[in-house]
Amino acid sequence: MSERSGGEPGDGEPTPRRRGLFADTTPLRTPSFRRLWTAGVVTVVGAQLTVVAVPFQLFALTGSSAWVGLTGLFGLVPLIVFGLWGGAIADAVDRRMLLVVSGIGIAVTSALLGITAVTHIGGPWTVLVIFAVQTACLAVNQPTRSAVLPRILPLEQLPAANTLWFTVQQLGAFAGPLVGGVALAFIDVGVLYFVDTVCLFASIWAAYRLPRLPVGDDAEGGFRGVVHAIRQSAGLRSVVDGFRYAAMSKVLLVSFLADLVAMGFGMPRAVFPQAAVETYGGGPAYGLLSAAIAGGAALGGLLSGRLHGIARQGVAVTIAVCLWGVGVALSGLTSILWLAVLLLAAAGAADLVSSVFRSTMLQTVATDEMRGRMQGVFVVVVAGGPRVADLWHGWAADAVGTGLATTIGGVAVVVGMIAVVLAFPAFWRYRAPVAGQDVDAPVGQS
Incomplete structure (x- = not known):
């Protein structure tokens, strides 16, 4: 059974199975998770303000969309490198301390972006470099945070916990750009960065309140332990071991392939600007199309109570990915804006289901010693x-x-x-481990 946060009220108490219409909030009864999740609600607001602010600042500095486009390169490269490396570090160090250190790094870079905006010190290259460093810190923080959940919650609560996480993220992706876009009409872009910095202290505090979460008995704690892990235990060999481990588990391998298929083939966001003008006549069309998928996912998360207790998670992921594809395909066949938005929203809700169960599989199928690296691959x-x-x-x-x-x-x-499912039928047959089964058992690895 999962290791729970040490001795807090509510920890270790059995919770009754519940399958209502709305999202299952049972994980919030565990104080450690409740603090992390509540802090995440605050932090996601600030994060989305920075998502809006960086392109705005770059365009204001250069007047060129080509410079804005460079955020894709400066964001993707550190995300890949440090997503994989950060996952390896998370498997070699006290994860609590790693969350704190990476959270401080994110806050410091947000503050630096705010300083560049207010003082006009540095140019677009300065902004891009700071943005890349911030992305690297995020790439370490995200897989570590996901790897923590099986250590502080019972196995059977992981789907509900992941749903709560993804719902907050999608609500932020839906509302954050709207709030930030409106705010920039009245305030300086630097203010958005400083708001993000302040919000990040909530997540740093919540991570600090966690118990120590070393992966092994000999893991070194504190900041020195993080540095030692970076120098000794989390090199290229650990990253390669992570890929080898994923390839040996058909369930893990297909969970990654499912996302590559769904997003690599199906995410249509690149066509939204052109479609908004040519198909839907401009106006609010671009904003509605851009918000539809995240809005549908957020609504799906709020109404996700029926997902609780689903055992055949391989079947659930397969159907959800196919429904995502159907929604996207049908949205391309209509010239009616409200119908296209509705179809994209339905696709977004299906994608949320897929995301929840795939993340749960990673947390339960992977052993604790490999969990950080698997989450790193997931982020990439x-x-x-x-x-x-x-x-x-x-x-x-x-x-x-x-x-x-x-x-x-x-x-x-x-x-x-x-x-993919025909090639790897073990994924279709996969069932979630039953309550009481050791979370670190190599379930579904055949």
């Missing part, structure tokens, strides 16, 4: 898939139009997912 896959889709959707839209490009992508998702 989640970030890389949409960027692959951006590339080919842009070319396809120029060649055959936005609608057909979107539909082709959606159909490819369905075909690709079915092909």
